Amino acid sequence: MNSFDAIDRSIMRILQDRGRISNAELAERVGLSPSACSRRLDILEKSGTISGYHARLSHAALDYKMMVIVHISLSGQFAKTLTEFEAAVKLCPNVLVCYLMSGEYDYILRVAAKDLADYERIHRDWLSALPHVVKINSGFALREIIDKPNVGL
Amino acid sequence: MNSFDAIDRSIMRILQDRGRISNAELAERVGLSPSACSRRLDILEKSGTISGYHARLSHAALDYKMMVIVHISLSGQFAKTLTEFEAAVKLCPNVLVCYLMSGEYDYILRVAAKDLADYERIHRDWLSALPHVVKINSGFALREIIDKPNVGL
């Protein structure tokens, strides 16, 4: 299930950058006929290797100027505690990323906000309301250096 | 430049989830003729509101099973120090995200690795080699709860 040749990797690399490229142009750039290329792409998609295609929206253009990294500690690590927290955090539209972590804090979140007042609202209405939370630590991003969706192939 | 109506928002919402949808289907789902829809999409792209389309590759399928959050402190905050660090960090293919932060640490990084040995290599060859670094703190993600590219519209 997990052995890709050079052409598969080319297809993935190109689609990472240009997700809406036509199959015809993709085929030409990887050196296959359009039908052969289409078939390989179909396999990559159906196997889940390519899990989807997404438009990238400019956060700035949408007025989301603020990115906040939030560390959260819970009152315990029982499965039920974690499950309830995770179900709740998934409902917050401003939480882009959430990982269960090793170390001092239990979870790390990446939260998008329009401005400080917007973040104050999110903190009050969503983050503070999450179940089993005992500590919240917010760090504000001053500038974005890198933000890419995938590791370079 | 920044006033979108309900149809624009629908277009963006749909393309966030299905970046490779055809213009014909997109038009039908937002209730426009294909040509009107195409014209709106063109404006959204040319204005930079939609900054690109990207295939999402399954990290697991590519053997990147490990996600590490790295906090880094530098020896100072002079512009030259930051600029040199940032130029260097951009060269590391495993660093997916890097933000300049307020607070205890200067930068936060999100690093993808195949396994612990791979992360050891990245830490030794890339992270420790970054200029002006005085402290590195690595936290390992145990499980991914949420990872979406954009805030819900």
Add this chain to the structure above:
DNA sequence: TCTGAAAACCAAACAGT
């Protein structure tokens, strides 16, 4: 697993409202 051809489908441009 590829190529090539054919049918179904789609995008882009344009004229009209």
Add this chain to the structure above:
DNA sequence: ACTGTTTGGTTTTCAGA
């Protein structure tokens, strides 16, 4: 600013190697 039409290009399926 949207619609409908037209033209040329694209995707997909299928036969054959």
